[in-house]
Every structure is written in C-alpha cells, then in structure tokens.
Amino acid sequence: MxxxxxxxxxxxxxxxxxxSGRKYSPSAGKDVxxxxxxxxxxxxxxxxxxKVTNPKQGIAxxxxxxRKAGKKVPAPAN
Numbered sequence: 001m002x003x004x005x006x007x008x009x010x011x012x013x014x015x016x017x018x019x020s021g022r023k024y025s026p027s028a029g030k031d032v033x034x035x036x037x038x039x040x041x042x043x044x045x046x047x048x049x050x051k052v053t054n055p056k057q058g059i060a061x062x063x064x065x066x067r068k069a070g071k072k073v074p075a076p077a078n
Contacts, residue, residue, distance in 0.1 A: 024063075025072035032062030 038044040039058035046052050052061065066073045 022072070023074055028063065028066035028071040028073045031066040031071070032059055035062035035065065
C-alpha cells in the first residue's frame with residue numbers, strides 16, 4: 001500500500017508541473033475563429049486561389065494571419 005501512495009504523490013507532482021501562461025493570445029484565437037467561419041461558408045481561399053476545405057488548413061491560415069499582425073502565437077512547426 002505504501003508504494004501506491006508514493007505513486008499518487010509523484011503523479012500529482014508531475015501534473016502540477018506545467019508551463020505558465022498561454023501559448024496563444026485570445027485575439028489570435030479570434031483570428032482563427034474568423035477564418036474557420038469563412039472556410040465553412042466556402043469563402044476561404046488558399047494562396048493559389050483554390051477553395052480551402054481542410055479544417056487544418058483553415059487553422060493554419062488563421063494562425064499565419066495572427067503572426068503577421070504580431071499577436072502572441074508560437075513559431076510554425078516547419
């Protein structure tokens with residue numbers, strides 16, 4: 001039984017160790033929300049002019065615009 005209690009304590013410590021602060025600013029989330037709404041309405045276009053139908057691509061476009069506007073968004077993965 002003693003080992004179970006010790007395991008719970010270490011698990012509790014691990015879950016409390018998180019990075020502080022937000023990764024994305026609330027205004028960046030609004031940019032993504034706006035782009036997703038445009039995608040669902042069929043108005044969102046990619047750089048080549050093709051209609052965007054993939055939700056991941058819509059999110060990427062929203063984050064890209066937030067970066068250009070200087071909002072708090074992590075650097076792209078590439």
